[in-house]
Amino acid sequence: MRKVMIFADPGVDDSFAIMYALLHPEIEVVGIVTEYGNVSQKIALRNTAYLLQLANREDIPIIQGAEKPLTGTKPEFFYDIHGPHGLGPFIPSVHIPKKIFPFKKIYELIHTYKKQLTIINLSRLTSLALTYIQSEGNIHKAGDIYVMGGAFFVPGNLTPVAEANIFGDPQAAKIVASNGNHITFVPLNISNHAIILLDTMKQVAKQNNTPFSQIIYPIMNYYSQKYKSILPGVEGAPLHDVTLFSYLSQPEKYTVVKGQVQITTESNSKGLTYADFRPVPKYIKNYPMHQIIVDFDREAFTRDFVKVMTGE
Numbered sequence: 026m027r028k029v030m031i032f033a034d035p036g037v038d039d040s041f042a043i044m045y046a047l048l049h050p051e052i053e054v055v056g057i058v059t060e061y062g063n064v065s066q067k068i069a070l071r072n073t074a075y076l077l078q079l080a081n082r083e084d085i086p087i088i089q090g091a092e093k094p095l096t097g098t099k100p101e102f103f104y105d106i107h108g109p110h111g112l113g114p115f116i117p118s119v120h121i122p123k124k125i126f127p128f129k130k131i132y133e134l135i136h137t138y139k140k141q142l143t144i145i146n147l148s149r150l151t152s153l154a155l156t157y158i159q160s161e162g163n164i165h166k167a168g169d170i171y172v173m174g175g176a177f178f179v180p181g182n183l184t185p186v187a188e189a190n191i192f193g194d195p196q197a198a199k200i201v202a203s204n205g206n207h208i209t210f211v212p213l214n215i216s217n218h219a220i221i222l223l224d225t226m227k228q229v230a231k232q233n234n235t236p237f238s239q240i241i242y243p244i245m246n247y248y249s250q251k252y253k254s255i256l257p258g259v260e261g262a263p264l265h266d267v268t269l270f271s272y273l274s275q276p277e278k279y280t281v282v283k284g285q286v287q288i289t290t291e292s293n294s295k296g297l298t299y300a301d302f303r304p305v306p307k308y309i310k311n312y313p314m315h316q317i318i319v320d321f322d323r324e325a326f327t328r329d330f331v332k333v334m335t336g337e
């Protein structure tokens with residue numbers, strides 16, 4: 026069983042990633058850090074609580090993550106795409122658990138599981154950067170770190186050059202990229218193509234015996250309608266955050282290259298990510314190497330998603 030701590034901002038695609046992780050027979054979720062991004066931190070927390078209650082997994086600690094970028098600037102939220110409450114048409118009726126864990130729970134989980142703990146970041150990188158800054162080096166005791174974020178020489182989704190998780194707090198992303206070691210970045214290069222069609226989701230919802238059977242189709246339908254302005258003519262939408270989990274589940278279906286991930290914080294190209302992919306790269310001394318996923322087998326992604334989400 027792979028033990029994972031997830032940093033998330035649910036949001037529709039984060040919600041699918043959380044559902045996927047909860048349903049996957051080889052993944053054990055040991056904590057969810059709720060962070061601003063698609064929605065406010067408060068709403069991310071409430072939506073996480075809702076998903077865990079549906080799954081009857083209220084034993085999983087919910088951790089209070091960052092509410093705004095490191096610079097203290099006011100974050101922009103994306104209710105227009107994810108729905109007024111971040112879960113498509115739903116207004117989740119949920120009781121917020123009495124015990125919400127403070128930030129230091131992150132360090133406790135690292136301390137408890139050490140190299141057994143996989144860290145998954147599906148949101149802005151603020152809380153993860155704070156973990157690097159405040160954990161006094163203990164973050165290096167954790168296992169592998171995966172980040173959904175970046176756009177390497179392909180268009181961004183929030184600006185022409187920047188992907189949303191990086192753009193939302195480029196200073197934080199820079200701290201993570203320059204202090205982390207062997208982080209795996211799952212960028213828009215592939216996640217933009219991780220499109221689940223509405224017809225496929227209809228089938229997933231129909232043959233569904235999981236605790237999520239009632240919400241799967243309505244939230245995807247809502248998200249896909251919103252995506253029509255981004256992907257005209259497509260009856261479906263990309264599930265960016267699920268791609269990362271799908272990679273963990275079937276790495277052989279993904280193409281990974283090594284690179285030194287650089288992040289721009291200057292205003293006119295804020296959030297740009299790049300790495301030296303020249304045939305003979307010029308590596309920067311004393312700067313960490315990371316993995317960047319640049320290609321994948323889209324059919325295999327869909328097959329795996331359907332299998333896990335139907336609880337087969």
Ligand code: BDR
Nearest residue numbers: 036038039147189190265
């Ligand atoms: C990423 O940004 C968020 O909007 C999504 O949930 C995903 O994590 C895609 O750019």
Ligand code: CA
Nearest residue numbers: 034039147148
């Ligand atoms: Ca996300």
